[in-house]
Amino acid sequence: MEYIQQNFNVNFSYGVFFSSNLFDPANTCLSSFLESKAEPAFQKKLLVILDGGVVAHHTNLPQQITSYLQTVRGFQLAPEIITISGGESVKNDLPLLFSLVDAIDKYGIDRHSYVIGIGGGSLLDLVGFAAAVSHRGVKHIRIPTTVLSQNDSGVGVKNGVNYKGKKNFLGSFAPPAAVFNDAVFLTTLDTRDWRSGMVEAVKVALIKDAPFFTWMEEKAVTLTAGDMPAMKELIYRCAALHMQHIGGGGDPFESGSSRPLDFGHWSAHKLEQLTNFELRHGEAVSIGIALDSVYSFLLGWIDESAMQRILTVLKNMQLPIWHPLLEMQDGKPSPVIVGLEEFREHLGGQLTISLLRAIGKGEEVHHIDLDLLYKAVTICKNNQ
CATH class of the missing domain: 1.20.1090.10 (Dehydroquinate synthase-like - alpha domain)
Structure with missing residues (x-):
């Protein structure tokens, strides 16, 4: 019998950053991270997927995000910030999952680019999974906006959606490129x-x-x-x-x-x-x-x-x-x-x-x- 054994290790490394007013132009926490990943030969792309419940409390947030990310050297922001509802219901919505995959395709988010999820744990689970199954793994950045996601789900390596009534039946282990915890988002939680x-x-x-x-x-x-x-x-x-x-x-x-x-x-x-x-x-x-x-x-x-x-x-x-x-x-x-x-x-x-x-x-x-x-x-x- 002929036999070949293959063994290899994959190293994962990511940081969790603690900040406040992340999209204030004076706050370089996120922009410095992104610019450290820039390449001189080509521009990478950014696609933002945002929790509508967060926008309801921070109405200027989409404009702030756009103004902030458009100035990041070496990156091009997708022309649309995708706003979806948050909460567990988004993990039961397979058409929504595929609409995010379609957006990753539409805006040319390749394996050198980043999907940025901003919201609670359910939205981050969905966005992380959409990124993980696109191109066999697009990089994603998490910006958790709830206590639960900032201290637990948002800092881990799991992503997933529910299927046939079973929690996280479809999912992946795909560590984020980075996590940014912004305390300001906690001030408007119910x-x-x-x-x-x-x-x-x-x-x-x-x-x-x-x-x-x-x-x-x-x-x-x-x-x-x-x-x-x-x-x-x-x-x-x-x-x-x-x-x-x-x-x-x-x-x-x-x-x-x-x-x-x-x-x-x-x-x-x-x-x-x-x-x-x-x-x-x-x-x-x-x-x-x-x-x-x-x-x-x-x-x-x-x-x-x-x-x-x-x-x-x-x-x-x-x-x-x-x-x-x-x-x-x-x-x-x-x-x-x-x-x-x-x-x-x-x-x-x-x-x-x-x-x-x-x-x-x-x-x-x-x-x-x-x-x-x-x-x-x-x-x-x-x-x-």
Whole structure:
């Protein structure tokens, strides 16, 4: 038998920049990055895809973007800034996905050029996927505009859209060329998006950083009330922990079944779907964190004091810790809990759920005791 083995590594590198008033002419954060990538022999192109919800609060933004990017040396801005709606619904719209691919084609965005997505996590997921499947991978830049996208989804390597009711069924691992977090966009978020975005910081602290969790305990009330300096610190620390995990020698493209950063997410994904995404992602994750933390307590892994600390932080952030869909429905199993098999399928291979050995220390299991899980549901309900 003849046999040839091929092995190679691909190095990915990208930065997350923290700034304010990104498109102010005096702010060179974005322009300096782009000009560092310019080529003397030819002009590269830029295509901007913008969240309409952001424009509603920042009405001069398209004009500011145009004025700013037209002055960047070595780049040509596409004649159209594409504005689309944000929110989870855009990830359910396959014609919209292909319209973005058509725009990449129409404006000649090649593999040397950049697609710039500006918006919340759902829009960035969609734009990143459209870029990833065009020309086998066009470079994309993310400018997240929500707490959730600035501290979690926007700084990672995943992109995707929903398909047949399954979250992120179609997707790619395509790291961004860079991420630019602009704190000004946070000033116009509604209270639900402000609060729900914090839960990913709770998640990553619970599995990786006990002192960070203690800091959030102390700051939860003022964070919820809109303390911007505290929020900027939360976003920075949360983003740093996520990036350390992705680049820390683990499994950045998730080729295995281990997903520690999915703590609290197995039920959250199903809750989002079952509520037609009326629950924000962060709200669903808050419920999932509460459920898995209580389950960890029932296993004897964490004590009651630790469990109550977790529930109290979530409640002080004015986030939910229970939903009726967690309970049995007319004697039938909870539709959320039935979703465990879908989560296993999403992971590939065996079921792998992250639980807590202690605040700051996650551990994975491959089996869930359904009787204990329903007990955890009841405890969450009674602690609302």
